[in-house]
Amino acid sequence: MPRRDPLWDYCRLHDLLAPGRAVLVGVSGGPDSLCLLDRLHRLAALHAFPLAVAHFDHSLRSDSAEDAAFVRADSERRGLPFYAERADTAAYASEHKLSIEAAARARRYDFLARAARQAGMSYIAVAHTQDDQAETVLMHFLRGSGVAGLSGMQPRVVLPAHPAPDWAEAMLTGERGLETGDLPGDHPLILIRPLLGISRAQVEQYCAEHGLQPRCDPSNVDRRYTRNRVRHDLLPGLERENPNLRETLARNAELLGMQRAQLAQHVTRLWGLTAPAAEQTPGQAARLDRAALLRLSPADQLAMLRQGAAQVLGDDRELGLEPFQAARRFAETAAPGRGCAIVRGVRLKIERDRLVLFRGADPLPDYPLLLDAAGRLPADCRLVAEPVEADSRSAHQKDRWEVEVSTEALAGPLAVRARRRGERFQPVGMGGRSVKLSDFFINLRIAAVARVRWPLVVCGDAVVWVAGLRLDERFAVRSAGAPRTRLRFARVGPSQLQLES
16 A cells, blocks of 8 residues: 655645646745645656746845746756746835835735746645744734734635736746736636645755755845744744744644634625625725624624725735724714725725725715716716606605706706805705805715715706705795606616616
8 A cells, every 4th residue: 555645635635736736836946945846746746737837036136046047947857847037026115115025925926826827727836834834823913913814824725816016017037938918817826835734844854855955045034024033033932932832823823724714704794794795896995884884793893894905905914903993993983074094005984874995096985976077977877857747746756866846947958067166055945045065065974075076957057956965945846736847867778777866
Protein backbone atom coordinates (compact mmCIF):
# COMPACT_ATOMS: atom_id res chain seq x y z
CA MET A 1 0.00 0.00 0.00
CA PRO A 2 1.53 3.39 -0.97
CA ARG A 3 2.52 5.73 1.86
CA ARG A 4 0.01 8.47 2.61
CA ASP A 5 1.07 12.05 1.84
CA PRO A 6 -0.10 14.53 4.56
CA LEU A 7 0.07 17.46 2.12
CA TRP A 8 -2.13 15.71 -0.44
CA ASP A 9 -4.56 14.73 2.34
CA TYR A 10 -4.69 18.36 3.53
CA CYS A 11 -5.32 19.60 0.00
CA ARG A 12 -8.08 17.06 -0.59
CA LEU A 13 -9.69 17.86 2.79
CA HIS A 14 -9.94 21.55 1.85
CA ASP A 15 -10.64 20.93 -1.85
CA LEU A 16 -7.44 22.64 -2.98
CA LEU A 17 -6.06 20.11 -5.48
CA ALA A 18 -7.65 17.43 -7.66
CA PRO A 19 -6.67 15.37 -10.70
CA GLY A 20 -7.01 17.51 -13.83
CA ARG A 21 -7.33 20.79 -11.88
CA ALA A 22 -4.84 23.25 -13.41
CA VAL A 23 -2.90 25.37 -10.91
CA LEU A 24 -0.76 28.49 -11.33
CA VAL A 25 1.94 28.64 -8.63
CA GLY A 26 3.13 32.03 -7.39
CA VAL A 27 6.89 31.71 -6.84
CA SER A 28 9.14 34.44 -5.42
CA GLY A 29 12.22 32.24 -5.24
CA GLY A 30 12.34 32.16 -1.43
CA PRO A 31 12.21 28.97 0.70
CA ASP A 32 8.43 28.85 1.12
CA SER A 33 7.51 29.28 -2.54
CA LEU A 34 10.31 27.05 -3.80
CA CYS A 35 9.19 24.30 -1.41
CA LEU A 36 5.59 24.77 -2.62
CA LEU A 37 6.63 24.50 -6.26
CA ASP A 38 8.69 21.38 -5.67
CA ARG A 39 5.94 19.65 -3.67
CA LEU A 40 3.22 20.51 -6.20
CA HIS A 41 5.44 19.43 -9.09
CA ARG A 42 5.88 16.02 -7.48
CA LEU A 43 2.16 15.74 -6.68
CA ALA A 44 1.24 16.80 -10.24
CA ALA A 45 3.24 13.88 -11.62
CA LEU A 46 1.32 11.48 -9.34
CA HIS A 47 -2.17 12.94 -9.67
CA ALA A 48 -2.14 14.40 -13.19
CA PHE A 49 -2.92 18.08 -12.80
CA PRO A 50 -1.26 20.81 -14.96
CA LEU A 51 1.07 23.40 -13.40
CA ALA A 52 2.40 26.79 -14.48
CA VAL A 53 4.67 29.25 -12.64
CA ALA A 54 4.24 33.01 -12.11
CA HIS A 55 6.76 35.47 -10.69
CA PHE A 56 6.16 39.15 -9.88
CA ASP A 57 9.13 41.51 -9.57
CA HIS A 58 8.21 44.37 -7.19
CA SER A 59 11.32 46.38 -8.15
CA LEU A 60 12.02 47.08 -4.48
CA ARG A 61 15.65 45.91 -4.63
CA SER A 62 18.42 46.63 -7.13
CA ASP A 63 19.01 42.89 -7.64
CA SER A 64 15.34 41.85 -7.85
CA ALA A 65 15.72 40.91 -11.54
CA GLU A 66 18.05 38.11 -10.42
CA ASP A 67 15.15 36.51 -8.52
CA ALA A 68 13.07 36.52 -11.71
CA ALA A 69 15.91 34.90 -13.66
CA PHE A 70 16.31 32.27 -10.95
CA VAL A 71 12.60 31.33 -10.96
CA ARG A 72 12.52 31.31 -14.77
CA ALA A 73 15.49 28.92 -14.90
CA ASP A 74 13.92 26.61 -12.32
CA SER A 75 10.62 26.58 -14.25
CA GLU A 76 12.40 25.76 -17.50
CA ARG A 77 14.28 22.93 -15.80
CA ARG A 78 10.94 21.48 -14.71
CA GLY A 79 9.38 22.04 -18.13
CA LEU A 80 6.67 24.34 -16.78
CA PRO A 81 5.13 27.42 -18.47
CA PHE A 82 6.48 30.64 -16.95
CA TYR A 83 4.84 34.05 -16.56
CA ALA A 84 6.57 37.14 -15.16
CA GLU A 85 5.90 40.82 -14.70
CA ARG A 86 7.85 43.77 -13.31
CA ALA A 87 6.36 46.97 -11.84
CA ASP A 88 7.43 49.96 -9.78
CA THR A 89 5.71 49.13 -6.50
CA ALA A 90 7.11 52.13 -4.63
CA ALA A 91 5.66 54.55 -7.20
CA TYR A 92 2.31 52.75 -7.05
CA ALA A 93 2.30 53.02 -3.24
CA SER A 94 3.02 56.74 -3.41
CA GLU A 95 0.39 57.39 -6.07
CA HIS A 96 -2.35 55.50 -4.23
CA LYS A 97 -1.25 56.50 -0.70
CA LEU A 98 -0.64 52.89 0.35
CA SER A 99 2.01 51.25 2.48
CA ILE A 100 4.67 49.37 0.55
CA GLU A 101 3.23 46.11 1.93
CA ALA A 102 -0.32 46.92 0.80
CA ALA A 103 0.84 48.14 -2.61
CA ALA A 104 2.98 45.04 -3.16
CA ARG A 105 0.06 42.77 -2.27
CA ALA A 106 -2.34 44.63 -4.57
CA ARG A 107 0.02 44.54 -7.54
CA ARG A 108 1.05 40.94 -6.96
CA TYR A 109 -2.47 39.56 -6.76
CA ASP A 110 -3.59 41.64 -9.72
CA PHE A 111 -0.77 40.09 -11.76
CA LEU A 112 -1.49 36.57 -10.53
CA ALA A 113 -5.14 36.94 -11.51
CA ARG A 114 -4.26 38.06 -15.03
CA ALA A 115 -1.59 35.40 -15.42
CA ALA A 116 -4.10 32.73 -14.38
CA ARG A 117 -6.57 34.01 -17.00
CA GLN A 118 -3.86 34.03 -19.65
CA ALA A 119 -2.85 30.48 -18.73
CA GLY A 120 -6.48 29.29 -18.68
CA MET A 121 -6.23 28.31 -15.01
CA SER A 122 -8.75 29.02 -12.26
CA TYR A 123 -6.58 28.04 -9.26
CA ILE A 124 -3.67 30.09 -7.92
CA ALA A 125 -1.41 28.54 -5.26
CA VAL A 126 0.60 30.74 -2.88
CA ALA A 127 3.09 29.66 -0.22
CA HIS A 128 1.69 30.97 3.07
CA THR A 129 2.72 28.74 5.97
CA GLN A 130 1.54 28.14 9.52
CA ASP A 131 4.03 30.81 10.68
CA ASP A 132 2.53 33.32 8.24
CA GLN A 133 -0.86 32.46 9.67
CA ALA A 134 0.31 33.13 13.24
CA GLU A 135 1.83 36.46 12.22
CA THR A 136 -1.34 37.47 10.35
CA VAL A 137 -3.61 36.65 13.29
CA LEU A 138 -1.39 38.58 15.70
CA MET A 139 -1.27 41.60 13.36
CA HIS A 140 -5.05 41.58 13.06
CA PHE A 141 -5.38 41.30 16.84
CA LEU A 142 -3.18 44.38 17.28
CA ARG A 143 -5.39 46.29 14.82
CA GLY A 144 -8.55 45.39 16.71
CA SER A 145 -10.06 43.07 14.10
CA GLY A 146 -13.12 40.95 14.78
CA VAL A 147 -13.77 37.33 13.89
CA ALA A 148 -12.90 37.89 10.22
CA GLY A 149 -9.42 39.15 11.07
CA LEU A 150 -8.73 36.71 13.90
CA SER A 151 -9.67 33.76 11.69
CA GLY A 152 -6.63 34.68 9.60
CA MET A 153 -6.05 33.33 6.13
CA GLN A 154 -8.25 30.56 4.79
CA PRO A 155 -6.95 27.56 2.81
CA ARG A 156 -9.25 28.41 -0.09
CA VAL A 157 -10.77 31.79 -1.00
CA VAL A 158 -12.38 33.42 -4.04
CA LEU A 159 -10.35 36.38 -5.26
CA PRO A 160 -12.09 39.79 -5.55
CA ALA A 161 -13.67 40.35 -8.96
CA HIS A 162 -12.31 43.88 -9.47
CA PRO A 163 -8.77 44.22 -10.87
CA ALA A 164 -6.38 46.96 -9.78
CA PRO A 165 -7.10 50.21 -11.67
CA ASP A 166 -3.77 50.49 -13.48
CA TRP A 167 -2.99 46.83 -14.16
CA ALA A 168 -2.37 47.49 -17.87
CA GLU A 169 0.51 49.87 -17.11
CA ALA A 170 2.74 47.08 -15.73
CA MET A 171 5.98 46.27 -17.57
CA LEU A 172 5.73 42.78 -19.00
CA THR A 173 8.63 40.39 -19.17
CA GLY A 174 9.09 36.67 -19.66
CA GLU A 175 8.55 34.38 -22.55
CA ARG A 176 4.76 34.56 -22.22
CA GLY A 177 3.63 38.19 -22.09
CA LEU A 178 0.18 39.12 -20.81
CA GLU A 179 -1.92 40.85 -23.43
CA THR A 180 -3.72 44.09 -22.54
CA GLY A 181 -7.01 42.57 -23.64
CA ASP A 182 -6.87 39.84 -21.04
CA LEU A 183 -9.19 41.33 -18.46
CA PRO A 184 -10.41 38.98 -15.73
CA GLY A 185 -13.29 36.86 -17.01
CA ASP A 186 -16.58 35.89 -15.45
CA HIS A 187 -15.69 32.59 -13.79
CA PRO A 188 -14.13 32.92 -10.33
CA LEU A 189 -10.47 32.60 -9.51
CA ILE A 190 -9.67 30.50 -6.45
CA LEU A 191 -6.66 31.26 -4.28
CA ILE A 192 -5.32 28.19 -2.46
CA ARG A 193 -2.74 27.87 0.34
CA PRO A 194 -1.51 24.26 0.43
CA LEU A 195 1.25 24.96 3.02
CA LEU A 196 -0.99 26.64 5.60
CA GLY A 197 -0.70 23.65 7.93
CA ILE A 198 3.12 23.42 7.61
CA SER A 199 5.62 25.38 9.73
CA ARG A 200 8.46 27.44 8.33
CA ALA A 201 10.93 25.14 10.08
CA GLN A 202 9.46 22.18 8.16
CA VAL A 203 9.80 24.14 4.93
CA GLU A 204 13.47 24.87 5.59
CA GLN A 205 14.09 21.24 6.49
CA TYR A 206 12.43 20.12 3.23
CA CYS A 207 14.58 22.50 1.17
CA ALA A 208 17.74 21.15 2.84
CA GLU A 209 16.74 17.49 2.38
CA HIS A 210 15.88 17.93 -1.32
CA GLY A 211 18.81 20.10 -2.32
CA LEU A 212 16.73 23.21 -3.02
CA GLN A 213 18.72 26.43 -2.88
CA PRO A 214 16.24 29.29 -2.47
CA ARG A 215 17.03 32.97 -2.90
CA CYS A 216 17.28 35.12 0.25
CA ASP A 217 15.33 38.38 0.26
CA PRO A 218 16.95 40.88 2.67
CA SER A 219 13.67 42.79 2.92
CA ASN A 220 12.37 39.90 5.05
CA VAL A 221 14.44 41.23 7.97
CA ASP A 222 13.73 44.92 7.35
CA ARG A 223 12.08 46.24 10.55
CA ARG A 224 10.36 49.04 8.62
CA TYR A 225 7.69 46.51 7.67
CA THR A 226 5.07 45.59 10.28
CA ARG A 227 5.13 41.89 9.52
CA ASN A 228 8.89 41.73 10.03
CA ARG A 229 8.65 43.42 13.43
CA VAL A 230 5.96 40.91 14.42
CA ARG A 231 8.01 38.01 13.03
CA HIS A 232 11.41 38.87 14.48
CA ASP A 233 10.59 40.85 17.63
CA LEU A 234 7.08 40.33 18.96
CA LEU A 235 6.47 36.63 18.34
CA PRO A 236 9.81 35.43 19.76
CA GLY A 237 9.15 37.47 22.91
CA LEU A 238 5.67 35.99 23.35
CA GLU A 239 7.01 32.49 22.72
CA ARG A 240 9.03 32.75 25.90
CA GLU A 241 5.66 32.56 27.67
CA ASN A 242 4.13 29.99 25.30
CA PRO A 243 6.65 28.03 23.20
CA ASN A 244 3.78 26.63 21.08
CA LEU A 245 2.28 30.05 20.36
CA ARG A 246 2.47 29.76 16.56
CA GLU A 247 0.61 26.45 16.57
CA THR A 248 -1.89 27.86 19.09
CA LEU A 249 -2.62 30.94 16.99
CA ALA A 250 -2.99 28.86 13.83
CA ARG A 251 -5.30 26.37 15.58
CA ASN A 252 -7.46 29.18 17.01
CA ALA A 253 -7.63 30.75 13.56
CA GLU A 254 -8.95 27.50 12.13
CA LEU A 255 -11.63 27.27 14.83
CA LEU A 256 -12.61 30.90 14.34
CA GLY A 257 -12.75 30.27 10.62
CA MET A 258 -15.50 27.72 11.26
CA GLN A 259 -17.38 30.23 13.43
CA ARG A 260 -16.87 32.84 10.74
CA ALA A 261 -18.62 30.58 8.24
CA GLN A 262 -21.62 30.31 10.59
CA LEU A 263 -21.57 34.06 11.18
CA ALA A 264 -21.48 34.65 7.42
CA GLN A 265 -24.78 32.78 7.04
CA HIS A 266 -26.32 34.96 9.78
CA VAL A 267 -24.96 38.14 8.15
CA THR A 268 -26.31 37.10 4.75
CA ARG A 269 -29.79 36.60 6.22
CA LEU A 270 -29.75 39.98 8.00
CA TRP A 271 -28.35 41.71 4.94
CA GLY A 272 -31.35 40.52 2.94
CA LEU A 273 -33.66 42.10 5.53
CA THR A 274 -31.73 45.35 5.99
CA ALA A 275 -30.30 46.19 2.56
CA PRO A 276 -32.89 46.06 -0.29
CA ALA A 277 -31.24 44.19 -3.17
CA ALA A 278 -32.58 46.58 -5.83
CA GLU A 279 -30.80 49.53 -4.19
CA GLN A 280 -27.29 48.06 -4.07
CA THR A 281 -24.49 48.97 -6.49
CA PRO A 282 -21.54 46.72 -5.53
CA GLY A 283 -18.19 48.43 -5.84
CA GLN A 284 -19.83 51.86 -5.60
CA ALA A 285 -22.45 52.21 -2.87
CA ALA A 286 -24.45 50.18 -0.36
CA ARG A 287 -27.79 51.36 1.01
CA LEU A 288 -29.33 50.18 4.27
CA ASP A 289 -32.81 50.78 5.63
CA ARG A 290 -32.06 52.98 8.63
CA ALA A 291 -35.07 51.93 10.71
CA ALA A 292 -34.44 48.24 10.02
CA LEU A 293 -30.77 48.62 10.97
CA LEU A 294 -31.51 50.38 14.25
CA ARG A 295 -33.92 47.61 15.27
CA LEU A 296 -31.00 45.14 15.29
CA SER A 297 -28.71 44.46 18.22
CA PRO A 298 -25.54 46.59 18.41
CA ALA A 299 -23.44 43.59 17.34
CA ASP A 300 -25.63 42.98 14.28
CA GLN A 301 -25.56 46.70 13.42
CA LEU A 302 -21.77 46.51 13.38
CA ALA A 303 -21.92 43.45 11.14
CA MET A 304 -24.25 45.20 8.67
CA LEU A 305 -22.14 48.35 8.46
CA ARG A 306 -19.00 46.26 7.98
CA GLN A 307 -20.76 44.21 5.29
CA GLY A 308 -21.78 47.42 3.55
CA ALA A 309 -18.17 48.64 3.53
CA ALA A 310 -17.04 45.27 2.17
CA GLN A 311 -19.63 45.56 -0.62
CA VAL A 312 -18.27 48.98 -1.57
CA LEU A 313 -14.62 47.95 -1.41
CA GLY A 314 -15.02 44.50 -2.96
CA ASP A 315 -13.33 42.77 0.00
CA ASP A 316 -13.27 42.80 3.80
CA ARG A 317 -9.51 43.02 4.38
CA GLU A 318 -8.30 45.25 7.21
CA LEU A 319 -11.80 46.25 8.27
CA GLY A 320 -11.34 46.50 12.04
CA LEU A 321 -14.27 46.99 14.41
CA GLU A 322 -13.41 50.37 15.95
CA PRO A 323 -14.32 52.52 12.90
CA PHE A 324 -17.70 50.80 12.70
CA GLN A 325 -18.38 51.38 16.40
CA ALA A 326 -18.13 55.11 15.72
CA ALA A 327 -20.20 54.77 12.53
CA ARG A 328 -22.92 52.89 14.43
CA ARG A 329 -23.20 55.66 17.03
CA PHE A 330 -23.29 58.24 14.23
CA ALA A 331 -26.07 56.34 12.43
CA GLU A 332 -28.19 56.39 15.60
CA THR A 333 -28.13 60.13 16.18
CA ALA A 334 -27.06 62.07 13.06
CA ALA A 335 -29.60 64.13 11.12
CA PRO A 336 -30.29 63.54 7.42
CA GLY A 337 -27.68 65.17 5.23
CA ARG A 338 -24.84 64.50 7.68
CA GLY A 339 -21.92 62.23 6.83
CA CYS A 340 -18.73 60.80 8.29
CA ALA A 341 -15.63 58.90 7.19
CA ILE A 342 -15.35 55.23 8.22
CA VAL A 343 -12.33 53.37 6.82
CA ARG A 344 -10.26 52.96 3.61
CA GLY A 345 -11.99 55.86 1.89
CA VAL A 346 -15.51 54.61 2.66
CA ARG A 347 -17.94 57.25 3.93
CA LEU A 348 -21.35 57.00 5.59
CA LYS A 349 -24.11 59.40 4.54
CA ILE A 350 -27.44 59.80 6.35
CA GLU A 351 -30.52 60.16 4.14
CA ARG A 352 -34.13 60.57 5.21
CA ASP A 353 -34.71 56.82 5.67
CA ARG A 354 -31.51 55.27 4.35
CA LEU A 355 -27.87 54.94 5.32
CA VAL A 356 -25.54 55.08 2.32
CA LEU A 357 -21.98 53.77 2.39
CA PHE A 358 -19.92 54.89 -0.59
CA ARG A 359 -16.43 55.70 -1.82
CA GLY A 360 -15.57 58.56 -4.12
CA ALA A 361 -18.19 61.09 -5.23
CA ASP A 362 -21.27 61.55 -3.07
CA PRO A 363 -23.94 59.30 -4.70
CA LEU A 364 -27.39 60.61 -5.38
CA PRO A 365 -29.98 59.49 -2.84
CA ASP A 366 -32.31 56.69 -3.82
CA TYR A 367 -35.29 58.83 -4.89
CA PRO A 368 -37.57 57.55 -7.66
CA LEU A 369 -37.19 60.69 -9.79
CA LEU A 370 -34.43 63.28 -9.96
CA LEU A 371 -33.32 65.56 -12.77
CA ASP A 372 -29.98 64.92 -14.44
CA ALA A 373 -26.95 67.18 -14.01
CA ALA A 374 -28.24 69.47 -16.78
CA GLY A 375 -31.63 69.86 -15.05
CA ARG A 376 -33.55 67.66 -17.48
CA LEU A 377 -35.88 64.75 -16.89
CA PRO A 378 -34.40 61.28 -17.43
CA ALA A 379 -34.71 60.13 -21.04
CA ASP A 380 -37.26 57.46 -20.11
CA CYS A 381 -39.58 59.81 -18.20
CA ARG A 382 -42.03 62.53 -19.20
CA LEU A 383 -44.67 64.78 -17.67
CA VAL A 384 -48.21 63.99 -18.81
CA ALA A 385 -50.97 66.63 -18.53
CA GLU A 386 -54.48 65.43 -19.34
CA PRO A 387 -57.97 66.90 -18.73
CA VAL A 388 -60.19 65.20 -16.18
CA GLU A 389 -63.80 64.49 -17.14
CA ALA A 390 -66.26 66.81 -15.40
CA ASP A 391 -68.24 63.91 -13.91
CA SER A 392 -65.12 62.00 -12.81
CA ARG A 393 -65.08 61.02 -9.15
CA SER A 394 -61.30 60.57 -8.96
CA ALA A 395 -60.79 63.75 -6.99
CA HIS A 396 -57.96 62.17 -4.92
CA GLN A 397 -54.50 61.64 -6.33
CA LYS A 398 -53.47 58.09 -7.25
CA ASP A 399 -49.95 58.33 -5.80
CA ARG A 400 -47.35 60.94 -4.92
CA TRP A 401 -46.30 61.36 -8.56
CA GLU A 402 -49.81 62.31 -9.71
CA VAL A 403 -51.85 65.40 -8.81
CA GLU A 404 -54.94 67.27 -10.06
CA VAL A 405 -54.73 71.04 -10.56
CA SER A 406 -57.15 73.81 -11.52
CA THR A 407 -57.27 74.13 -15.30
CA GLU A 408 -58.35 77.78 -14.98
CA ALA A 409 -55.23 78.64 -12.96
CA LEU A 410 -52.92 77.41 -15.70
CA ALA A 411 -52.22 80.55 -17.72
CA GLY A 412 -49.61 79.10 -20.06
CA PRO A 413 -47.56 76.03 -20.97
CA LEU A 414 -46.04 73.81 -18.31
CA ALA A 415 -42.36 73.02 -17.92
CA VAL A 416 -40.18 70.92 -15.62
CA ARG A 417 -37.00 72.37 -14.11
CA ALA A 418 -34.91 72.53 -10.94
CA ARG A 419 -35.33 75.23 -8.30
CA ARG A 420 -33.67 78.63 -8.56
CA ARG A 421 -31.78 80.41 -5.81
CA GLY A 422 -34.17 82.09 -3.37
CA GLU A 423 -37.27 80.70 -5.11
CA ARG A 424 -40.51 80.52 -3.11
CA PHE A 425 -43.92 78.86 -3.41
CA GLN A 426 -47.22 78.65 -1.47
CA PRO A 427 -47.68 75.08 -0.15
CA VAL A 428 -51.26 73.81 0.06
CA GLY A 429 -52.51 73.90 3.64
CA MET A 430 -50.57 76.98 4.74
CA GLY A 431 -53.29 79.56 4.01
CA GLY A 432 -51.46 81.16 1.11
CA ARG A 433 -48.24 81.82 3.07
CA SER A 434 -45.12 81.47 0.92
CA VAL A 435 -41.95 79.67 1.96
CA LYS A 436 -38.50 79.31 0.47
CA LEU A 437 -38.11 76.07 -1.44
CA SER A 438 -34.77 75.52 0.28
CA ASP A 439 -36.46 75.70 3.72
CA PHE A 440 -39.27 73.45 2.53
CA PHE A 441 -36.80 70.75 1.44
CA ILE A 442 -34.84 71.01 4.68
CA ASN A 443 -38.01 70.62 6.78
CA LEU A 444 -38.85 67.45 4.85
CA ARG A 445 -35.24 66.22 5.35
CA ILE A 446 -34.52 65.96 1.65
CA ALA A 447 -30.81 65.32 1.17
CA ALA A 448 -28.84 68.37 0.01
CA VAL A 449 -27.52 66.59 -3.08
CA ALA A 450 -31.13 65.89 -4.15
CA ARG A 451 -32.56 69.37 -3.51
CA VAL A 452 -30.84 70.87 -6.56
CA ARG A 453 -32.18 68.08 -8.77
CA TRP A 454 -35.74 67.83 -7.47
CA PRO A 455 -38.27 68.30 -10.32
CA LEU A 456 -40.55 71.33 -10.16
CA VAL A 457 -43.56 71.70 -12.48
CA VAL A 458 -43.84 75.40 -13.34
CA CYS A 459 -46.15 77.64 -15.32
CA GLY A 460 -44.16 80.69 -16.36
CA ASP A 461 -42.24 81.71 -13.24
CA ALA A 462 -44.79 80.23 -10.81
CA VAL A 463 -44.17 76.88 -9.16
CA VAL A 464 -47.28 74.72 -9.72
CA TRP A 465 -46.13 71.51 -8.02
CA VAL A 466 -43.07 70.39 -6.13
CA ALA A 467 -43.34 66.97 -7.75
CA GLY A 468 -44.15 64.15 -5.41
CA LEU A 469 -44.27 66.45 -2.37
CA ARG A 470 -46.68 69.43 -2.39
CA LEU A 471 -49.03 71.39 -4.69
CA ASP A 472 -48.98 75.18 -4.73
CA GLU A 473 -52.11 76.71 -3.12
CA ARG A 474 -52.73 78.96 -6.18
CA PHE A 475 -53.27 75.91 -8.42
CA ALA A 476 -55.48 73.87 -6.12
CA VAL A 477 -58.95 72.77 -7.34
CA ARG A 478 -61.51 74.93 -5.50
CA SER A 479 -64.76 73.05 -6.14
CA ALA A 480 -65.88 69.56 -7.19
CA GLY A 481 -67.29 70.79 -10.53
CA ALA A 482 -64.36 72.99 -11.51
CA PRO A 483 -62.33 72.00 -14.58
CA ARG A 484 -59.30 69.96 -13.58
CA THR A 485 -56.08 68.82 -15.24
CA ARG A 486 -54.26 65.73 -14.06
CA LEU A 487 -50.47 65.96 -13.95
CA ARG A 488 -48.43 62.80 -13.66
CA PHE A 489 -44.94 61.51 -14.34
CA ALA A 490 -44.76 58.36 -16.41
CA ARG A 491 -42.00 56.11 -17.64
CA VAL A 492 -41.90 55.73 -21.40
CA GLY A 493 -40.32 53.01 -23.50
CA PRO A 494 -40.67 49.23 -23.66
CA SER A 495 -41.40 48.75 -19.95
CA GLN A 496 -44.01 51.53 -19.59
CA LEU A 497 -43.40 51.44 -15.83
CA GLN A 498 -45.05 53.97 -13.53
CA LEU A 499 -42.93 55.76 -10.99
CA GLU A 500 -42.99 54.17 -7.54
CA SER A 501 -44.20 56.08 -4.51
